[in-house]
Amino acid sequence: MTTMALEPGDAATWAGSAVALLMAVFAVWQQRQQNKGQAEADALARQQLDAAERRALTVEENLQRLIAELPTALQGLAQAQLATVPVRHAASVSWELTRPKKNMFVMRNTGTETGAGVKVDIGDHPAGLTRRLPEDAVVRAGESTEFMIMGAWGSPVPRELRVSWDGCDEPAVLPVPQ
Structure with a gap:
């Protein structure tokens, strides 16, 4: 019957393998956390972009409304430079x-x-x-x-x-x- 003896290098090999496994698990966990944070940042950026577009549209519409309300003397000049007021249908x-x-x-x-x-x-x-x-x-x-x-x-x-x-x-x- 043969017995297997524990060599001095075996303990170090097992310890190194355990540390490598822990580091791999930690890296996967950290990557998932970063992916979640990136998804939240993307959603926030998309919301901000949509809000900026809505604000720009509102400014454009308000500008058109103000131009339409100018006195008739100035209105002819303003209409020559800018488009007429759009009617949204x-x-x-x-x-x-x-x-x-x-x-x-x-x-x-x-x-x-x-x-x-x-x-x-x-x-x-x-x-x-x-x-x-x-x-x-x-x-x-x-x-x-x-x-x-x-x-x-x-x-x-x-x-x-x-x-x-x-x-x-x-x-x-x-x-x-x-």
Whole structure:
């Protein structure tokens, strides 16, 4: 019968392996914490960008309203330099949805007016399978917004999206391209 003796180098090897395992577990934990912080920072930055767009749109509309209220002597000069006051109609905002990649969608405002307070509703599709869905966004005429909707076994990509914005009576229903 042979007995295995513990050599002086065996204890150091096991201690080094344990330290390496602990460091690997700590690195994975730290990476997850950083990913959570980055996701929160991305969401905050997106909210700030949307708020800045809403403020810019409000300033533009207020400027147009002030120009319209100028005395008639100055109003002719101001109208020659700036565009006339836009009248916002929900009917002059329309949408086109394209799918350049499997999970990437581009929604373009094909109308003639700016859509403010734009929100995309995907029904009961899990929120964890979406990225950057517009909520209270501002999309000017001819501009677009990108977002992701991923499908899973139990939750395929929806067949249609509902888009609502300020001034529309009921949401527009857009078929999802296959």
